[in-house]
Amino acid sequence: MGAEASPISSPCIEDVHVLVVDDCPVDRKIVEKLLLKNGTFKVTTVDSGKKAMEVLGLNDEKVESPSLNEHKIDIILTDYCMPHMNGYDLLKVLKEHSCMKSVPVVLMSSENDQQRISRCHDTGAEDFILKPLRIGDIQRLTSYVKSSTATPKIGVKRKVPPDIMPESNGSERRPCLARVAVA
Secondary structure: OOOOOOOEOOOOOOOEEEEEEOOOHHHHHHHHHHHHHHOOEEEEEEOOHHHHHHHOOOOHHHOOOOOOOOOOOOEEEEEOOOOOOOHHHHHHHHHHOOOOOOOOEEEEEOOOOHHHHHHHHHHOOOEEEEOOOOHHHHHHHHHHOOHHHOOOOOOOOOOOOHHHOOOOOOOOOOOOOOOOOOO
């Protein structure tokens, strides 16, 4: 079976781009559907650690390429047990690259091996999720993405922190602008 890199996204601007790495086509599809059902994820799927490295721009001949993470991946969700390069090996490679260190990596496996889980956490994994994945696991993924990558929703009121508000006595008025059209 050939690998497919299938960028699928919902129309939300606040999409969190998830790279799903799993050698099992059925598991990839299930994870993809769960992520898309949530509505806040853009999903790219690949079938191996090697393909993940290609998507991230980490293949051998261009390790220091300026196009590193050109797909703007926000989080990586990878299976632990895969041939050639398992999820732990992928995690190690990602955490060794300075430009990928800040990208959260979550591993998943059907095997509840505490020693394996601890080793992944010690190496920098954000989480280790047991398969089968559930909706709660998917919802947790957004909390691992740094708030700097999150785009505020349009039309949502936000409070300005008091330390950056201009000092005023509260009685100032903004000047009125006549004949201004807003497009």
